[in-house]
Amino acid sequence: MPSVNPPRGMRDILPAEKSRRERVLSVIRDRYSAHGFDEIETPVMEEYARLHAGIGGDNEKLAFNVMKRGLDAEAIRAAADDPASLTDLGLRYDLTVPLARFYATHRAELPTVFRAIQIAPVWRAERPQKGRYRQFMQCDIDIIGDASSRAEAELIVASLDALDALQLTGASVRINDRRALDWMLEAFGFSEAERPGVLITIDKLDKVGAQGVIAELRSRDATVSAVDAFELFLTGEHPSVAEIFGGEQIRGMLPDGAPDEIVEHLVSLGTAVAAARDGAAVPLVFDPFLVRGMGYYTGTIFELAHPSVSYSLGGGGRYDGMIGRFLGQEVPAVGFSIGFERIVDLVDAQDLSEAAAVVIVHDRDVPMVELLAAKSAFVAEGARVRLEQRTKNVKGLLERAASDGYRQFAMLQAGQSAESLELKPLA
16 A cells, blocks of 8 residues: 655645644735735746756755656666656756746846745655755745845845744844855965865855864865965954944954955845834844855855854845856846745734734534524635534634634524624633
8 A cells, every 4th residue: 555644755735734833824925025026936847957957066966856747768778877868857946046037038128126925835856854855945036137235235134124024033144155164265365176175165164163164174185375375364363343234333343455346235235224114223134154055156145144043044145147048138136035844834814913813612403594694704804714513522623723824713503694693712
């Protein structure tokens, strides 16, 4: 007999959890829309060549590929040395590559500056473990066609607004610039060819610490003098400054001579975000060693942090070179992705439901016409309504309804109308 369990790394979602997830998604979608973003939808599959064009980083290795239809045994044997020739499609492993293809396809129908929402599942052939799934939801917002720092500021403000609406206040954004990283590695003396590998190692700083990073760089046979310079900078003292986020602080956390253009760009982001948030403390934290693994980032990069957890709740960055791969001309683009699967576990979704959710518990002898009339009366007022026939264990019935997101209940007997029912809270 075949297993009745879902595939490894994938989940069945029961009604209560589905309702919870949808309430969180509705808040995120509402806040993104309020900031002028428009939702789009793309196919779950893209062409194999597009998903493996060298722009998806390590995610390309995790793609689920779809075998060509109609292959005979001879064709399969002929592809023994080239398994990729057996496939022509693949499940999307993120929403950024499909968005780039979407924009290249529909550019003439879209505004000059296009603000996109994408909320949809993606698939990666991960090793299943707690909190890491092979199918999961992504919530992306992207701005295409705006090369200015306004685009990054809009994304950051909209994302922080979404977290505030989910009552996850106190979030901050760690921020850096890939151009600053590249300049810093050049200043230390790393060659251009070895910098991608050096960045991979620096990305492990939070996990292995400064000495672990230096040890790995030496084991990689990176330029010795460059590693020495980096170690001296990494372990040395840096001047403390009063400002929380600004030019003086950023320069103090970089080697001497940081390019004015990059510093001024980051400072302008802080000024814009603070203004959008009514002058509150700037929720940006400059991190000169923030890398983010995707190789397509070309400028600003950021990660969403919250004091309740040690891991990031999302992130993104500028990827100006990607769309040009499909369109044949450069188009500026930047995106921010909220980690929905991580956020949904932190949110008290009960507090997000504004509409009434009512369970009508009825006796067995209540005529169908009265049942449906009572239900329809509540539905017409905007309530979500479930009919439940009274059982011996009414307490268990109500507990289950409460776990499914219902907030009130009423007992209905034959001859009663909706107006005569007394609504009581579900504890």
